Amino acid sequence: MAAPKVGTFTTGLVPLPAENVDTDQIVPARYLKVIDKAGLADALFHDWRFEADGTKKNPPFVIDEPRYAGHGILVAGDNFGTGSSREHAPWALGAFGIKAILATSFADIFKSNALKNGILPIVLPAPLHATLMQIAKEDLAATVTINLAAATMTTPDGATHAFPIDLFSQKMLLDGLDELDYIRTQGEKILAHETAHPGTINTLQPNTPR
Amino acid sequence: MPQTIIEKIWNQHVVDQQEGAPAILAIDLHLVHEVTSPQAFTGLRSRGLKVRRPDRTVATADHSIPTTPRNLPIADEMAAAQVKQLEANCAEFGVPLHGWESPNQGIVHVIGPELGLTQPGATIVCGDSHTATHGAFGALAFGIGTSEVEMVLATQCLLQRKPKTYLVRVDGTLRPGVSAKDIILALIARIGVGGGTGHVFEYAGSAIRALSMEERMTICNMSIEGGARAGLVAPDETTFAYLKGRPHAPQGADWDAAVARWRTLTSDEGATYDKEIVIDANTLEPMVTYGTNPGMGLPISGTIPDPANETDPAAARALTRALEYMDLRAGDSIIGRPVNTVFIGSCTNGRISDLRLAANVLKGQTVAKGVRVMVVPGSADVKRQAEREGLDTIFRDAGADWREAGCSMCIAMNGDQLAPGEYAISTSNRNFEGRQGKGGRTFLASPLTAAATALTGVIADPRTLPGMSR
Numbered sequence: 001m002a003a004p005k006v007g008t009f010t011t012g013l014v015p016l017p018a019e020n021v022d023t024d025q026i027v028p029a030r031y032l033k034v035i036d037k038a039g040l041a042d043a044l045f046h047d048w049r050f051e052a053d054g055t056k057k058n059p060p061f062v063i064d065e066p067r068y069a070g071h072g073i074l075v076a077g078d079n080f081g082t083g084s085s086r087e088h089a090p091w092a093l094g095a096f097g098i099k100a101i102l103a104t105s106f107a108d109i110f111k112s113n114a115l116k117n118g119i120l121p122i123v124l125p126a127p128l129h130a131t132l133m134q135i136a137k138e139d140l141a142a143t144v145t146i147n148l149a150a151a152t153m154t155t156p157d158g159a160t161h162a163f164p165i166d167l168f169s170q171k172m173l174l175d176g177l178d179e180l181d182y183i184r185t186q187g188e189k190i191l192a193h194e195t196a197h198p199g200t201i202n203t204l205q206p207n208t209p210r
Numbered sequence: 211m212p213q214t215i216i217e218k219i220w221n222q223h224v225v226d227q228q229e230g231a232p233a234i235l236a237i238d239l240h241l242v243h244e245v246t247s248p249q250a251f252t253g254l255r256s257r258g259l260k261v262r263r264p265d266r267t268v269a270t271a272d273h274s275i276p277t278t279p280r281n282l283p284i285a286d287e288m289a290a291a292q293v294k295q296l297e298a299n300c301a302e303f304g305v306p307l308h309g310w311e312s313p314n315q316g317i318v319h320v321i322g323p324e325l326g327l328t329q330p331g332a333t334i335v336c337g338d339s340h341t342a343t344h345g346a347f348g349a350l351a352f353g354i355g356t357s358e359v360e361m362v363l364a365t366q367c368l369l370q371r372k373p374k375t376y377l378v379r380v381d382g383t384l385r386p387g388v389s390a391k392d393i394i395l396a397l398i399a400r401i402g403v404g405g406g407t408g409h410v411f412e413y414a415g416s417a418i419r420a421l422s423m424e425e426r427m428t429i430c431n432m433s434i435e436g437g438a439r440a441g442l443v444a445p446d447e448t449t450f451a452y453l454k455g456r457p458h459a460p461q462g463a464d465w466d467a468a469v470a471r472w473r474t475l476t477s478d479e480g481a482t483y484d485k486e487i488v489i490d491a492n493t494l495e496p497m498v499t500y501g502t503n504p505g506m507g508l509p510i511s512g513t514i515p516d517p518a519n520e521t522d523p524a525a526a527r528a529l530t531r532a533l534e535y536m537d538l539r540a541g542d543s544i545i546g547r548p549v550n551t552v553f554i555g556s557c558t559n560g561r562i563s564d565l566r567l568a569a570n571v572l573k574g575q576t577v578a579k580g581v582r583v584m585v586v587p588g589s590a591d592v593k594r595q596a597e598r599e600g601l602d603t604i605f606r607d608a609g610a611d612w613r614e615a616g617c618s619m620c621i622a623m624n625g626d627q628l629a630p631g632e633y634a635i636s637t638s639n640r641n642f643e644g645r646q647g648k649g650g651r652t653f654l655a656s657p658l659t660a661a662a663t664a665l666t667g668v669i670a671d672p673r674t675l676p677g678m679s680r
């Protein structure tokens with residue numbers, strides 16, 4: 001499996017001014033019965049987007065508004081991605097075309113899952129976040145350029161802002177490196193640790209037959 | 211330097227730590243279920259990799275399976291395919307499976323402890339955010355995504371950054387009618403659903419020490435609802451007594467050696483934490499949530515908060531939206547709100563002690579007319595034990611539905627669900643919009659509060675039950 005590679009991109013904004021958006025909203029549980037990653041774009045925010053009969057809501061949910069079509073940066077409220085660990089959430093966001101999410105904070109597991117799928121969870125200070133939320137709502141032609149190598153974001157006013165990203169994730173995404181491959185380079189150390197720490201857990205064999 | 215138990219377990223599991231990179235952390239136990247694993251096995255296959263440690267891996271089916279009698283086939287085709295895929299993956303990769311018809315089947319976080327696989331000092335992961343449950347044994351246990359499931363299957367390791375530490379000290383004595391669930395709901399109401407982000411909770415204090423293992427599991431289970439990936443309780447005699455003699459627990463000389471090791475897993479005198487909070491158990495009431503995240507909870511005697519009193523505009527907006535979804539009015543009391551369904555079960559409160567509490571309330575009584583009461587044991591073992599004790603008869607006689615083990619209406623993937631607009635009081639852990647069925651509305655509470663509510667059909671204070679005087 002090829003790891004995602006991220007560089008520099010320029011795209012529009014979509015405002016989602018809700019706090020604590022949980023992964024049950026991002027992908028409702030009944031769409032978790034899939035055994036692959038395909039076809040999740042329609043599951044994204046499903047119950048906020050569709051009526052019970054499967055037709056799109058009218059007026060449509062923000063990501064379906066024609067004026068936001070093709071915009072790849074979601075400007076979301078605080079603590080985005082709270083709740084369930086389902087990686088279906090970033091899979092669905094990615095399938096829909098979301099490349100980055102701007103918020104004042106993210107839930108831990110969601111953040112980790114997003115990075116593994118090439119979606120940038122970017123934490124912004126509250127004032128800049130508020131400005132961009134306003135721009136997202138009002139200026140449909142506005143675009144933001146994200147440069148991962150420089151870890152900067154150029155806002156519609158032409159200003160460039162640094163954003164925090166750990167050097168490791170940055171390098172992995174820039175070079176399209178895979179975390180599993182990285183761990184596997186340390187096979188000897190893993191073996192040495194296992195040998196030194198045999199432990200008492202064995203799922204294959206009960207210790208005390210019932 | 212004095213260390214917390216969290217740091218001790220962390221340090222014992224670091225395989226490698228390169229400058230600037232996350233640590234490679236060794237994982238002792240990997241729990242697998244049908245929903246978050248198929249894509250990981252597919253990944254292994256396409257890379258031509260094996261499961262490195264099948265002896266440290268165990269699987270079960272819990273989320274998407276029906277809770278109707280096990281001799282019926284799974285009617286939902288997608289769920290059936292998912293369960294079949296799990297069986298095929300486990301067979302191909304040599305992973306032990308307690309499948310949906312196995313006597314050891316159950317919710318992944320219920321069977322780990324039951325089988326004695328959950329042990330103090332271990333690192334435990336699962337593609338499931340409620341993995342923190344296992345922290346009750348003094349293990350560092352946390353939820354991971356499916357990419358990470360693949361990494362652990364392949365290498366028995368993960369890339370992790372050292373978490374910050376958060377001491378939750380609960381002192382005092384719980385009043386009658388107040389239980390472990392109320393402690394954790396009170397904590398989350400206080401710190402909010404993002405309060406523990408980036409941290410691991412250590413639950414300590416006299417009120418925590420006084421809890422049984424099952425009660426400690428209830429608390430650790432909902433650590434994620436406070437934003438913390440993990441939460442744990444240092445092991446003690448209660449822990450060892452629970453584990454001793456369990457099928458996968460060490461025995462004989464191995465047991466003695468293990469206990470000696472486990473006894474060192476306490477936070478050192480003078481160890482410091484990145485954050486701390488103190489909760490007074492004496493003053494806690496039964497808690498109920500009124501909103502659409504687990505932080506929106508209040509003492510049962512309270513009234514539904516008014517967005518007009520919120521100083522933070524974002525919080526006011528969130529509260530307005532939540533009350534709209536729940537169709538509740540600010541200022542109303544939470545006691546007396548009608549419910550359509552009572553759900554007793556889940557990895558939070560689906561263990562035998564929870565069922566005993568609920569049965570004790572329902573014994574010789576009848577559930578309120580028109581209210582559907584579902585009791586779903588957390589595992590096949592819990593179900594057998596409950597039946598040995600006659601709890602199933604108590605539930606059935608009271609008019610409740612006694613089901614097979616699984617996640618059921620906690621996540622509503624299997625057909626057990628609310629209709630749009632319906633209200634449930636639920637002993638599970640999430641009250642998100644639609645969590646228990648599209649358009650469904652959830653009040654989270656303890657088994658005692660849920661059972662008291664089953665009798666009246668409206669949210670009821672368990673402290674008014676016989677034998678629970680204030």
Ligand code: SF4
Pocket residue numbers: 272273317318319338340556557558616617620621638639
């Ligand atoms: S009972 Fe609910 S919270 Fe627990 S594992 Fe199942 S779905 Fe998740």
